[in-house]
Amino acid sequence: MTAIENDTDTVRIPLNRDRVLRAAVSIADSDGIGAVTMRRVGQELGVEAMSLYNHVANKDDLLDGMVEAIVDEVLRDVATREPPGTPDDWKRVARVRILTAREVMLAHPWAPAVIETRTEMTPELVAYFDGLLGILLAGGMSFDLGHHAMHALGSRALGFSQELFVPDDTQEPSGPELREMAAAFPNLAGMLQAVSHDGDEPVLGWCDDQTEFTFGLDLILDGLDRLRRSSEDRQA
């Protein structure tokens, strides 16, 4: 009888911070970040909302923890996929790391927005940035250029870039509407027409986020490499 009691004790997995965070991440993945409420997370764990406060300080701490979990996932993936010691090929190494982070973000589409609202850096985030900076320094950047580089990459360092410029292609403008738009916004209208007729590359909607992300990333990496080379020339 006491043995059975022990059994039920082990079957009912005790609540802890990690389980709370995983439940919250799972809800956000399936139903969006808006569905992550204390009551809902508690419900998912078969517990009252108030019990969560034994394991997270408050809602903000819960969100911090969710980011923590995502960045942990990034760190794990990065560790398994980082190409071994090729410091001179820093651009490729940095690119692989950043695109690995991007894949994690694409699997958790709510994460970028939450990350942007965080004010304090978690140790996990610091570890990720330290690793990326290490790649830049090993490639020959000065501390100063490495510093600028981290800021220039911004959110791209973590694999995402907020897209403000998202002309919605869902509502195809009809004849008169298109003429009206063409008159008010001639440049965008012309571009929209020219690019949408360009059907030789894979696109989602009329512009492919992945293509645009790598374009911007390579633009920055190439620019940084140019600065690195010219500063090395200056020292030589």
Added chain:
Amino acid sequence: MTAIENDTDTVRIPLNRDRVLRAAVSIADSDGIGAVTMRRVGQELGVEAMSLYNHVANKDDLLDGMVEAIVDEVLRDVATREPPGTPDDWKRVARVRILTAREVMLAHPWAPAVIETRTEMTPELVAYFDGLLGILLAGGMSFDLGHHAMHALGSRALGFSQELFVPDDTQEPSGPELREMAAAFPNLAGMLQAVSHDGDEPVLGWCDDQTEFTFGLDLILDGLDRLRRSSEDRQA
């Protein structure tokens, strides 16, 4: 008596969408976006919260309108400051436009975060982007390169870039803590030390946001100009 009644009518300025939006912007400017609630906006206008629903559809529409107001401010400032027709100097013209937008954002620090949460483009935003694209096209970019350029600039086109990489300098680590951090994050620790000792440029904290913004902006603009030139060479 009826004349006096008319007078009080004109003294009590009628509520309208524009007054509601201006009140909301003013609250956000002084007390942050968190203070912008329907009840508070109503209070600021001497009216019940429910009255606002006669002029905005809901809270989301209110936020849309606030963005609208900010972008309007950008468009006004841009119009007065845009250097007259120098298409070949597109980089300088684009730079002036973007740094003008940035000044507006610095005056309304809540705006970037709100803009990022908007899903639909307002006509004002479209007008701003159309103008910027016009500068790029006048400078000799193809529609295709102009398209990539807009995405590569991302939020920088509107004068801001979310800074994920913000090591907090407020809590100066003490001796043993610093040594511990140096062991765990050697690259960041080295950089922090090297850059913080570099006192020959104006810094806020240990890195100047304005300096980092223009560094990243110029990096992208230079890279785009290089691509523009090489595509022109290819065509010639």
Added chain:
DNA sequence: ACCTGAACACCGTTCAAGT
């Protein structure tokens, strides 16, 4: 046509009470 008061559903969070 515009504004009001009361009410509703839903948050995060507290607190005293249970075990």
Added chain:
DNA sequence: ACCTGAACACCGTTCAAGT
């Protein structure tokens, strides 16, 4: 030490009622 139930303050929003 951990969990619960009731309650509180504060949201956005509805609805019927006022003028």
